[in-house]
Amino acid sequence: MRDEVIRRVRGAVAALVLAGLVVAPWAVDDYTAAILARTLALGLVGVSVALLTGVAGMPTLGQTAPYAAGAYACAVLGSQISDVGVVQLAVAAGAGAVLAALTVPLVVPARGVIVLMITLAIGELVVTVLGRWRSVTGGTDGLAGISPVRPFWGLPVLANDQARYLYTLVVVATLVGAVLLLLRTRFGLLLRAGRDDETRLRASGHRVPLHLSGAHIAAGAIAGAAGSLLVVAQQYISPADFGFDTSALLLLGVVIGGTASVGGALVGAALVIAVRDWLFGVLPGHAPLVLGALFVATVYLLPTGVNRVRGARVRLRPPTAPPSRPDAPAARDHAPVPELHA
Template structure:
């Protein structure tokens, strides 16, 4: 067998093994651990959204927490006023995330590179402050409580047990992962990588590149919004802290750890970041920030290519002929 084929087979096997472990997890670990894994999956979905912009399109962002928050609050509002059916919340939250991205995106689209990072950081921070101030919508710093247990599909009983909520979150995550994987293999996905690679040339070839970048921004907004809805379903509570600066920074860190452009890298990076914060953070109580900062410094200096780049040169081709 050719090395390429071996690699493809190995990747399938690893993927299947990971899936089996994820499915068996509620029988293997306790309720606290399973809720941690739920949080990891939500965070991985957010990281995939950041990766779509930062890794694939080449637009480094610290603002996806804003659309995550829009989705989380939309999910909470829909659940208390309209429907406790998860997919309904999910679709509306994704729509709200996309809409918020469509409104704010044009400002960010003025810039590229680090200036883009600067503007998205401001957008994220403004959303955070807004969440604390708009008492009528978000219940301010008290947080939005009273979110009912999520109903995965109409006619099924609400999911109260952590293990079952976990399955709902896992199903949504796999759906989102699959959709983004398709997107990256499509002509549109190739165009986004073209923006990162050489935007001027892409324009000369006939692409309205800003329109493509804005579309990517809206899709990433929808993804972050969907992740927000997953968060609401899992936590049944939303507070401004859920869309704080550290959330955006951690999501970007997860993508960098995973290696820019790699979806599985971003997911594993998300797991590492959440586990580090939740478990290691317990040992250095009260110094989560310190830990996070050290993690940033170490990653920047020691892992310039991230996890997916450790094993082999950065893979850029998704197309095989």
């Protein structure tokens, strides 16, 4: 009963958010539309973080690495190949996937806090490379003057912030839909099963590292595509867009959103990024201080939203599992009785 209510409320909220997002460009000014487009791109990175952290059970602080790879591949390579958005998206997603595939041997054998450490190191190293490889990335000055894209062959160039925002929205909606479909397949089921009880899944002959590698590469491709969207939304990129604070903010957003929920991750990440942008607008000097305090407060307020990480779940089981088991057959026994009487 309660689940039913929650599901309906969630559906209503999702519909409202979606409707709001569609009408948003006509309701706000150009600057806000550009900020919204960037927030959507970051929300998509948040989805990839949720895919790894919540669904696959590999808490990550390094999704900015494929995100940055995608953005720079799109800005440096994609804009040379074609001005069609779909092609640039493919290039960016490919770059993100390749970077993720290269780091698979580092990340996949590790678990728990070690994953956090290794992914953070990878993310920071990528930012360092971006800052120093001046001839290609423009160093810490970043890349400006990126030529505008057309979404598809034959369509006009995205000339204003509204058009760029709508393009971002369509791509994000499509990719989130694809992730939701992917999670309904056998692959999604195996990922969740591996998160909840890896030993049992391994014992029954499943190749858990293979699933995790697949999830890591898929998450890399999604983050890479988000990088292409950032290039479209901002038309300027620099290593500062991919710093370690961005990873931490996204992880917090994903935790607020419920860790394993893709929609929750999108909303949570967008919320956290919006709060950050707003704080930096109203409190130019002390924004990090307030943001840090909010971080601590959020962690205290939401301690239970984060139990679905590999390893932590096991501890939670014993209190809940034993009472439910004797109940289950009993309920099944009772069920036919009213039918017999009727």
